[in-house]
Amino acid sequence: MSRTHTEEYIVETSVKDPELVEKRRAEIIDAAVKVFSEKGYHATTTKEIADLAAMNVGTMFQYVKNKQDILYLVCCHIHSLIEEALFAVAVEDLDSMEMISKSVAALYRIVDQVSDYVVLMYQETSSLDKAARSSFLNREQRLCNHLENQIKKGIESGVFKVDPESVSLIAEDILVQAQMWAFRRWSLSKKYTLESYITTRIQLLKTLLYQS
Amino acid sequence: MSRTHTEEYIVETSVKDPELVEKRRAEIIDAAVKVFSEKGYHATTTKEIADLAAMNVGTMFQYVKNKQDILYLVCCHIHSLIEEALFAVAVEDLDSMEMISKSVAALYRIVDQVSDYVVLMYQETSSLDKAARSSFLNREQRLCNHLENQIKKGIESGVFKVDPESVSLIAEDILVQAQMWAFRRWSLSKKYTLESYITTRIQLLKTLLYQS
Amino acid sequence: MSRTHTEEYIVETSVKDPELVEKRRAEIIDAAVKVFSEKGYHATTTKEIADLAAMNVGTMFQYVKNKQDILYLVCCHIHSLIEEALFAVAVEDLDSMEMISKSVAALYRIVDQVSDYVVLMYQETSSLDKAARSSFLNREQRLCNHLENQIKKGIESGVFKVDPESVSLIAEDILVQAQMWAFRRWSLSKKYTLESYITTRIQLLKTLLYQS
Amino acid sequence: MSRTHTEEYIVETSVKDPELVEKRRAEIIDAAVKVFSEKGYHATTTKEIADLAAMNVGTMFQYVKNKQDILYLVCCHIHSLIEEALFAVAVEDLDSMEMISKSVAALYRIVDQVSDYVVLMYQETSSLDKAARSSFLNREQRLCNHLENQIKKGIESGVFKVDPESVSLIAEDILVQAQMWAFRRWSLSKKYTLESYITTRIQLLKTLLYQS
DNA sequence: TATGAATGAGGGTTCATTCAT
DNA sequence: AATGAATGAACCCTCATTCAT
CATH class of the missing domain: 1.10.10.60 (Homeodomain-like)
Known part of the structure; x- marks a missing residue:
């Protein structure tokens, strides 16, 4: 590890x-x-x-x-909001699919709540210097790992059928797609409400996780 | 339309x-x-x-x-590189799955080639003013539409089985994931070569498009 | 002389x-x-x-x-407009008081017509370099002399009773006051029409010229 | 009022x-x-x-x-010099004619002292934007009003015989003519000293104020 | 610990004038 | 005589950061 x-x-x-x-x-x-x-x-x-x-x-x-330090603090703060929301639903004891669905839903909902900040966080990350940026990316990795573990548990328990190679990609996709809700809400909301979007996304995810 | x-x-x-x-x-x-x-x-x-x-x-x-105009020109230029690469493979007359696979592969390859520029393009878009930014986003939409159409054709010809609702999401995901290769190549390349990554991605995509 | x-x-x-x-x-x-x-x-x-x-x-x-040359040409042009209007009324053969009154009236009327340009001419004169400026001031002097001569004739013919010392001052005042109509028309026009202003001005002038 | x-x-x-x-x-x-x-x-x-x-x-x-703000400060400062000089002589308790004569003399003397600045002040006023310029013109109006009041007092006390219509014109003329000393000193000083000029000007003014 | 005036290098942009075509 | 692209010095203003109080 x-x-x-x-x-x-x-x-x-x-x-x-x-x-x-x-x-x-x-x-x-x-x-x-x-x-x-x-x-x-x-x-x-x-x-x-x-x-x-x-x-x-x-x-x-x-x-x-520095001014940059402020940005770093801000990014970490926003990130914490998301992390907390995501980790909050993990306490419950559910079966794998319900668990990951809860996580995804929680993710989209918090991103929706603080979407302006999410956009900010990802747009300005590039203004951080190397040290600060990689420290921030590390935090991101924690989120990824969290989702990865949920998927892995689903695989271990035989619920999910996913090529183990793809697990990290799927986890990352979940995160990236959630961020995209923040970036493209203006466009996506023409076709979806937040909840219908979540439903659609979970449907697609199921297809991937139950791939046979 | x-x-x-x-x-x-x-x-x-x-x-x-x-x-x-x-x-x-x-x-x-x-x-x-x-x-x-x-x-x-x-x-x-x-x-x-x-x-x-x-x-x-x-x-x-x-x-x-303006200085901003230079950025706009740069973004459009980079975007054109991608667009050309994507549209170049579209001339061939292939079956739907091969077609979309070619597209995806072409996308990842060009993004890989000009990955520094792709990162630049997406990081600095936010420095464009409203008019320039929305004009740029319009160009992005063209890429999306292109992929959407390929998927739709596959559905019409009965090859793909996708909820029509999801088509635009899948198209957008393809693009976003390709961009992510540029952003995270440093991390992803620990586990994948470009070609193995493409293969994995196409596998996942197939799962989605053949969802039953 | x-x-x-x-x-x-x-x-x-x-x-x-x-x-x-x-x-x-x-x-x-x-x-x-x-x-x-x-x-x-x-x-x-x-x-x-x-x-x-x-x-x-x-x-x-x-x-x-030069750019400055353009300004010089412009100033001279505007000045010519005034000069022509002033000299135009001088051809008639009138008695001294009527003559000077006609001149004054003509002056105010042309200044009123081209007041924007008069303002311009006087405001920007300072942007001319020494050579151009003094050449322009020379032209101004011609106007002064013209009025001075009319007053002097009135004195010689015994119509005006003015301390010869004051003649040039009075001539200059006439010009300056006419220019002021351009500069302050916005304020003066609350109390006067152009014609009533001319009448008042001529009244004041008479007082000076008939001083006893 | x-x-x-x-x-x-x-x-x-x-x-x-x-x-x-x-x-x-x-x-x-x-x-x-x-x-x-x-x-x-x-x-x-x-x-x-x-x-x-x-x-x-x-x-x-x-x-x-702004740079413009500096100009505004400068103009106001110069204006204050004049205003103070003018208001300083107003404290004494004199008869109307002496009062206005003192004022006029004070005006010419201060203009003579700071003539370079007076020229500056009037030449560059046009570089002020609308707000600053009209604020400056307001200050000018205070000087005008001051002189107007002195003349009005003279009329009320029966000393001056002036058409009330002309009062504001005469007040304005006094100011403008004083400014002209700054603008044309180079030419006027060929025929006048400051003091002889003042005397001549006051003579002319008397003629106007005692008009009968 | 709080304050807020001082610092000064630096950056984007302009524009009168020239000169090769 | 007409064209219009090229030149480049210069200007106004900003703003992150410091430091004496």
Whole structure:
């Protein structure tokens, strides 16, 4: 199970009190998410973020080394929202197909809720430097693995019939397709409601998982 | 077959000779593609582009109104590479499954060849303004439609068994997954060669198209 | 009658045929007057002038050395309009007071007609270089002298009673006040029509000229 | 006495300390007045102003939104010099004719002192945008009103005999003629000293005010 | 820890003028 | 004489980051 290990990117701060750091960063993230998703990362000024966070620019830069750090915090925050939603449904004890269906549905629903942020997250990832980006991609991998494991369990229990080679692809597809709902909702919503879309997607997924 | 009509975004020029415009723009695009995919759109200077294009900055701005226009030209150019590769295989007269397989393979191969540019194209699309972006998305739609039509033909001829509702989703998935090869080649290539990946993908696709 | 002699500023041209020069310059002036009075000298592009003149930029610069030359031509042209209107009424043989009244009225009427251009002419004079500006001021002096002479005749004929010291001041005031009609018409026209303003002005002038 | 109310143009700043703003702006104005009156507004670089103000360009632009704002500040400053000089003599308790004579003399003297700036102020006003210009013109109106009131008092006290219709014209003429001293000093000073000019002007004014 | 003024390099774009055709 | 593409220096303004208070 060896995996390339990537150091987690650490956002530095000059402030000692960890609780204060967390509180202030939450304020920064809240503000940044709003402005970023309205104007994009590059078009947003650090001052704008600070202003919206009701914080002084100087203060802000004590909780963050860079403008880029803010982006990283924002991306991680959004990612956590998705992760939490996905992991939340995993506690229940269901059969494999129901489990994966729940997961997929949960995924689409959270993506739908925070679709602006999802778009932001994926559009601006490229503005992160190598270290931050690979740290972020690592987080993404966690989601993939989570889905992969659910599929694998279905295979092990004999419910799913999938070429083991394809498992990781299918897991990734699920994620990518969920993101696409955020990117193309404007177009997809002409033909689908969120729920009908989910149903269709799960249908297609079943075809793949029950492939014989 | 009515579709929301989007005005094509026109890159303005003050130069009258159309051949010269085409020639110079090709030079600009060539230079820009290189620098953009190395440093990204925002980090690239207009002067850098002009220099690499062996052109005066002022001259460049006679063929382009904006830095953004350069990005638009670049995106369209890259898109055309893909489109041409995809449409090139469509001339042959094959049965439906072979046809779509050829298309998918062609898609992955061209994406693999110009993967840096594909990444660039999708990462920076967000830097286009509304008009340019929707004009670009329109071009994307052409690719989608092309694949959709191939699937539809397969359905009509009774070869494919797909819920008509899903056709457009499957077509879009094909495209998105091909783009993902560009974005995740670094990771996917640990488990797959390009050709083995194509094979796997076509296998999965078959499962979907022959769903019964 | 010695007066500091100022060389007349000559607008150079590389074109030989004088009639063509005159024709083309008339076209240039016509175009420039329009754009200048809309957008001001600095905000106007040489290309805009050429375009409006239905002329190539290169062609235009064969009839004019500079952008500034165009401004000079424009100022002189506008000035000529005023001069012609003023000199036109001087042919008649009238008594001194009637004569000067006619002049004043003529002045206000022409200024009113071309008030946009008058504003332009005085606002942008400062953009002329020393040579061109003093050549232009020389032309202005001709207007002053014309009025001065009319007043002097009135004094010589015993009709006007003015301290000879004041003559040139009064002449200049007449001109300046006429220009002011152009500059402040927007405000003055709340209380006066053009004709009532002329009447009031002539009344005030009479007071000065009949001072006892 | 209702008059069209024009919003005062406000020069924005991102700096919070009002005293600092005043101090820095004074430095900017000082520098700008010098360079502008040497080279004109358009020929002057924002960097030149900042350099002369011993200030960083970025710093300067925190006290001013625009190059145009600098011009506005400069115009207002120069205007204040005149206004103060004019209002300073108004405190004394004199009879009407002496009062207006004092005013006129004060006006000419201050215009003479800062004549370069007066020329600048009136030449470049046209470079202000609509909002700033009308705000500036409003200030001008204050001077006019001041003189108008002095004349009106003279009329009320029976000293002056002027058609009430003409009052505002005469007031405006006084101002315009004072400005003209700045514009034409080079020519006028051949025949007049400042003081002899003032005397002549006051003589002419008396003729108008005592018109019978 | 908070404040907010200072910094200054850098970037996109313009445009008068030229010159080869 | 007419054309119009080429030139390139120069300009205004921005904004992430720092640091003295």
